[in-house]
Amino acid sequence: MNKYELVFITDPEKGDEQLQALADDTKAFVEKEGGSVELVEQWGKRKLAYVVKKKRFGYYTLFHYSGPPDIVAKIALYLKHNESVIKHITLNHDPRTITRPTQMESSSSYSSDRRDNYRRD
Numbered sequence: 649m650n651k652y653e654l655v656f657i658t659d660p661e662k663g664d665e666q667l668q669a670l671a672d673d674t675k676a677f678v679e680k681e682g683g684s685v686e687l688v689e690q691w692g693k694r695k696l697a698y699v700v701k702k703k704r705f706g707y708y709t710l711f712h713y714s715g716p717p718d719i720v721a722k723i724a725l726y727l728k729h730n731e732s733v734i735k736h737i738t739l740n741h742d743p744r745t746i747t748r749p750t751q752m753e754s755s756s757s758y759s760s761d762r763r764d765n766y767r768r769d
Contacts, residue, residue, distance in 0.1 A: 649714045651741030657706035683715025
């Protein structure tokens with residue numbers, strides 16, 4: 649069983665009950681197709697980077713699930729036919745994303761030595 653991450657954006661004008669029902673239906677669909685859902689996060693309403701289907705905002709939901717390789721295409725088709733879903737993407741699961749870092753790690757490429765090289769006097 650492969651592990652996947654699914655993020656889908658829904659129409660924010662739908663009610664909270666409809667959004668929760670869509671998440672529950674998607675979870676049931678994954679389980680019906682032989683997969684198992686490990687984590688569901690509701691990220692809430694956020695501004696989109698660009699206008700999608702005449703919408704400037706969307707309601708984000710994240711799924712971490714595992715299943716056979718053909719489940720990705722089935723879920724994509726399921727979400728494509730749902731009118732509430734604006735956009736969706738499925739990626740292979742990266743275990744580093746399930747645990748979030750507590751503080752920002754400093755990047756070595758932006759050390760103070762390098763910034764001094766680009767300073768204009």
